[in-house]
Amino acid sequence: MKKLTGIGLSLMLVLMMCLASFTSVWAAEKPRLIDDANLFTAEEENYLSVLLDNFREKNDFDVVVMITKEGLEDPELTERADDYYDYEGYGCGENNDGCLLLIDMGSRVMHVSTTGYGITVLTDYGIDKMTDDIAAKLGEKDYVGAVSDAFMEDLEMMYKAAEEGEPYDVPDSSVDLDIKDPSTHVGIFLLALPFGLIIGGIKTFRKKRQLISVKKKKAASDFVKPGSLNLRRENDYFLYSTVTATPKPKDNDSGGSSTHVGSSGTTHGGGSKSF
Amino acid sequence: MADLLEYKCPSCGGTLKFDAGTQEMKCPYCGSTINVETLASMDENLGVKEDSFDWVKMADNQWEEGEADAMKVYVCNSCGGEIVCDGSVAATKCPYCDSPVVMQGNLEGNLKPDLVVPFKITKKEATERYLKHLEGKMFLPKVFKDENHIDEMKSIYVPFWLFDCDTDASATYRATKTQMWSDSDNDYLKTDYYKVIREGTMEFENIPVDGSLAMPDDLMQSIEPYKMAEAVDFQTAYLSGYLAEKYTVTAKDSIDIANERVRNSTIDAFRKTVKGYVSVDNTSVNVTVNNGSCRYGLLPVWIMNTTYNNGKYIFAINGQTGKTVGNLPIDKKAARRYMLKISAIATAVVAAAEYVFLFVL
Numbered sequence: 001m002k003k004l005t006g007i008g009l010s011l012m013l014v015l016m017m018c019l020a021s022f023t024s025v026w027a028a029e030k031p032r033l034i035d036d037a038n039l040f041t042a043e044e045e046n047y048l049s050v051l052l053d054n055f056r057e058k059n060d061f062d063v064v065v066m067i068t069k070e071g072l073e074d075p076e077l078t079e080r081a082d083d084y085y086d087y088e089g090y091g092c093g094e095n096n097d098g099c100l101l102l103i104d105m106g107s108r109v110m111h112v113s114t115t116g117y118g119i120t121v122l123t124d125y126g127i128d129k130m131t132d133d134i135a136a137k138l139g140e141k142d143y144v145g146a147v148s149d150a151f152m153e154d155l156e157m158m159y160k161a162a163e164e165g166e167p168y169d170v171p172d173s174s175v176d177l178d179i180k181d182p183s184t185h186v187g188i189f190l191l192a193l194p195f196g197l198i199i200g201g202i203k204t205f206r207k208k209r210q211l212i213s214v215k216k217k218k219a220a221s222d223f224v225k226p227g228s229l230n231l232r233r234e235n236d237y238f239l240y241s242t243v244t245a246t247p248k249p250k251d252n253d254s255g256g257s258s259t260h261v262g263s264s265g266t267t268h269g270g271g272s273k274s275f
Numbered sequence: 276m277a278d279l280l281e282y283k284c285p286s287c288g289g290t291l292k293f294d295a296g297t298q299e300m301k302c303p304y305c306g307s308t309i310n311v312e313t314l315a316s317m318d319e320n321l322g323v324k325e326d327s328f329d330w331v332k333m334a335d336n337q338w339e340e341g342e343a344d345a346m347k348v349y350v351c352n353s354c355g356g357e358i359v360c361d362g363s364v365a366a367t368k369c370p371y372c373d374s375p376v377v378m379q380g381n382l383e384g385n386l387k388p389d390l391v392v393p394f395k396i397t398k399k400e401a402t403e404r405y406l407k408h409l410e411g412k413m414f415l416p417k418v419f420k421d422e423n424h425i426d427e428m429k430s431i432y433v434p435f436w437l438f439d440c441d442t443d444a445s446a447t448y449r450a451t452k453t454q455m456w457s458d459s460d461n462d463y464l465k466t467d468y469y470k471v472i473r474e475g476t477m478e479f480e481n482i483p484v485d486g487s488l489a490m491p492d493d494l495m496q497s498i499e500p501y502k503m504a505e506a507v508d509f510q511t512a513y514l515s516g517y518l519a520e521k522y523t524v525t526a527k528d529s530i531d532i533a534n535e536r537v538r539n540s541t542i543d544a545f546r547k548t549v550k551g552y553v554s555v556d557n558t559s560v561n562v563t564v565n566n567g568s569c570r571y572g573l574l575p576v577w578i579m580n581t582t583y584n585n586g587k588y589i590f591a592i593n594g595q596t597g598k599t600v601g602n603l604p605i606d607k608k609a610a611r612r613y614m615l616k617i618s619a620i621a622t623a624v625v626a627a628a629e630y631v632f633l634f635v636l
Contacts, residue, residue, distance in 0.1 A: 179634055188629045189622070196622025204614040207413050211603040217496040219543055220482045220536035228478035229544050236450075239285050239468040240307040245461040 030088065032056065037069040037105045039143045048147050055152065059159060061117065062090045062098025065147055071106030074272050081113035081270065082262035091115055096266065101151055103138070110134060111272040114257070119269035121162040122155075123169045123257045127271035130154040135275035170255040285309065285449075285470065313470070328534050330567035333526050334436065336387040342511065343387070348521060349376040356489035357521040358431075359514070370429040370518055371489040371589070373580055385521060388509040389570040390437075392501050394430060394517065394594045401428055401577040401592045408590070408599040413613065416606040419583050427580060430594060432519035432573035433495065434486040436526045437503070438479070438533040440567040442541045445474040446560040450552035469552070473545050479537055483574065484529040486522030490576075491589070492532070497600040498593040501574055505595065509573065519573055526569045538562045 032052035033045055040048065052063045064085065072080055081102040085091065091098045095116030103110040110131060114122045122130065133154055137146035158168040178184055257269040282291040282300060289304035293311075300309045349358040353374035369376050396404070405428070409420055448471040456463050481503040485495040507513075541562045549555050575594025580587065583604050590601030 188626050188633075192622045192625035192629060195625040196618045196620075199621035200614045200616075200618025203617045204610055207613065208605060208610060210412050211414060211605055213408075213600040214491075214493050214497045214602050216493040217499065217536065219540040220479055220533075221540050221543065222500040223479050223482045224540060224544065225478040225480055229475065229548075230477070231473060231475035231548060233445075233472060233474035234548070235472045237313045237470045237472075239309060239313065239470055241465055241467045242286075243463055243465045245463050247461055248457070248459075 030090070032062075032064050033147075034064070034066040037067045037103075039067050039105065044144050048144065051148060051152055055155070056092065056098075060092045060097070061121070061159065062092050062096070063152075063155065064090050064098070064100040065151070066100060066102045068102065068104050069106040070104060072104045073107045073109055074111070077102065077104060077107070077109055077111045077272060078113065078260075078270060079263065081111045082266070082268045083264065085113055085115060085268075086262055086264035086266050093117070099155070101134070101147075103134075103146075107274075109272055109274050110138075112270050114269040115266060117162075119257045119259060119267070120167055121159050122269065123167055123255060124269075124271060125170045125255060126154070126158045126168040127269075128273075129168075130158070131271060131273035131275075135273055138275045282309075286468070326538065326562050328530070328564040328567065330438075330440070330530060330564070330569065332568035334386055334389060334569050334571035336389050336509075336571060338385070338387045343385075345511070346514075351376045351489070354489045355523060356487065357523055359519040359521050369489075370431050370578055371580065373427075386571055388434070388573050390506040391432065391509045391513045391573040392503070392506045392575055392595050393513055394575040395505075396575070396577060396592060396594050396597050398428060398430070398577075400597065401430075401594075404592050404597050404599045405579065405590060408601065409603070412603060414605045414610045415603050416583070416609075419604055422581075422583070429578050430517050431576055431578055432514065432517055433490055433576045434520055434522035435483045435495075435572050435574050436486050436522075436529045436533075437570045437572045438482040438484065438530070438537075438567065439569070440479050440482075440533075440537060441565045442477045442479065442537055442562050443475075443565060444477070444541045444545055444560065444562045445472070446542070446545045447472050447558045448546075448549050448555050449558050450549060450555045452551070453553050471549050471552075471555070473548055475545070477541055477544060479540070482533050482536060483572075484532045486524045486526070486529060486571075487520050488523040489520070494589060494591050494600065495576075498576065498591050498596075498598050501593065501595050506572060513573075517575075522571070526571070530569075534564065537564060 031049065033040075033049045035045060048065065052065060055061065055063050066081070066084060068080075070080075081100050084102070085098070085100045086096075090096065090100065093116065097115065097117035099112060099114045099118040099122055101110065101112050112122065112127050112131060114127075130151065133150035134146045137143075137150045142149075161168045259267050259269045262268050283289070284291050284302035284305060284307055286307040287302060287305040289302050291300040291302050291309060293299075294301040294308070297308060298311070300311060301307070302309070347360050349360070350356075351358070351369035351372060351374050354369060354372040356369050356371050356376075358369070358376055367375065409415060450469045450471050452467045452469070454465040454467075456465075481501075483495070483499060483501065485492060487495075542557075542560050545560070546555065546557070577592035577594055579590045579601075581590075582588070586604060588601060588604065590599065592599045
């Protein structure tokens with residue numbers, strides 16, 4: 001019995017390994033460029049597919065480009081991109097690392113969906129830059145350039161940055177001060193000077209005011225008979241209320257990637273832009 | 276023909292309509308609802324009153340026959356001051372402007388003062404007060420301090436009109452209270468608007484307005500107040516050894532100053548009774564002065580004139596309380612040096628704090 005279980009287990013293991021390798025091979029053979037809008041010639045399609053495949057093989061990071069003309073807009077566009085990526089089984093490694101660029105020529109809106117390590121590589125700020133660059137190329141009707149130059153070049157740059165430990169994100173506004181740098185001291189002096197002048201000005205003004213003791217009196221409060229104020233009517237009527245709501249400022253500069261969960265239960269990052 | 280009554284919305288000014296459902300007046304423009312009773316109470320205040328000032332009794336004390344005979348009047352042709360002496364003193368110079376004075380005659384046709392506040396501060400005390408006035412003034416030119424003008428100190432009874440009155444005021448304010456809260460998306464600000472009404476009376480006594488053309492009004496207001504409880508009925512004997520000025524501005528011509536001060540004080544006092552609000556705006560205030568009366572009094576003042584750098588400086592000391600006033604010249608160089616010094620020190624302190632904050636903490 002024990003032996004049987006052992007054989008069964010090893011058999012299952014072998015089967016699973018086969019299945020895994022099959023999935024991986026199958027995944028590798030899946031098209032990474034889906035052009036439902038017939039935007040590209042067969043030649044261009046070939047060229048771009050090679051670019052996408054090469055990136056995947058080199059970095060173990062899936063890249064999919066999908067062109068539709070269904071006239072989708074958010075939130076359907078985001079759902080479509082996420083679902084296509086999840087249900088078609090794209091992605092590398094156990095976290096399905098990768099990203100998908102969906103361009104809808106019908107609604108002229110694009111969406112970049114990120115998954116797994118893709119969420120780290122493409123931050124909100126990065127996606128904003130990337131979609132800006134793509135939109136510029138699409139505006140020039142340079143569809144190949146939109147994918148090969150704008151999308152892929154930005155992706156290469158951002159992937160490299162993430163690999164180096166600093167994902168492409170909101171520029172760090174804090175400045176590192178160097179105490180040896182003379183300009184630091186000039187800056188500190190220039191910052192302190194207005195405060196110094198204000199304090200000096202106020203103190204001088206106060207001392208100057210000591211010289212003035214003659215003032216016109218506007219009221220006669222010294223001559224009110226003590227306790228003579230007698231109110232015969234004191235009414236406070238409530239009239240009405242107004243309520244104003246001010247939206248809380250959203251912290252846009254915090255950087256990082258915002259995420260949501262797709263219908264398959266997978267967490268995605270991403271961002272859309274019209275062009 | 277029946278009059279159509281229109282009520283205006285206190286929020287936006289639109290015409291209110293009666294809402295049968297809520298039994299309240301509703302503004303179709305901004306959506307405010309106003310309680311009918313509130314509107315009715317506001318209605319009482321629709322009639323706008325005007326300020327009125329009713330002075331019934333003015334000073335009219337006359338000299339008795341022969342009483343003022345010994346009084347001599349001198350006139351300053353430079354500033355117009357008119358000086359009265361009782362014969363024991365011979366006035367030669369105008370106490371205000373130091374110009375020579377000429378004898379004009381006696382006090383015929385003038386009112387007799389109702390009361391006098393006798394001098395309490397001696398020349399020695401006045402001198403001390405003046406020297407103390409110069410102390411601790413960093414920008415006072417040293418030369419000014421060193422020059423000695425103390426001999427020029429003169430005592431004088433200054434003519435004052437002393438006004439008593441009651442005021443009756445009604446004031447309406449628009450006031451707000453606010454409340455703030457937040458949820459995850461928004462910050463909320465609720466503003467409650469109120470109409471606040473105050474009506475009542477106040478009493479004033481002995482508001483002094485100087486009846487001297489030569490004496491600057493602001494200088495005399497600055498040595499206020501006098502303790503009028505110590506005032507006594509006027510006797511010519513009080514003038515013995517002192518100069519006095521004859522009034523050169525009549526009570527009637529001084530009333531405007533008293534009216535303005537009474538009105539401002541009444542408005543201030545009523546405003547202070549509106550408490551517990553974030554903002555309070557006056558929408559209407561009206562003040563009427565009733566039972567106004569006025570007396571003619573002589574109040575004691577020590578006075579000193581001096582010139583420095585072509586500028587005239589006049590100092591006054593309350594002859595009863597010793598309160599000393601008088602604007603002083605400024606040493607501009609000293610002020611500039613001081614400003615530079617303090618600014619440099621303050622800059623250094625702030626810079627040091629920046630270093631500590633940036634590199635130590």
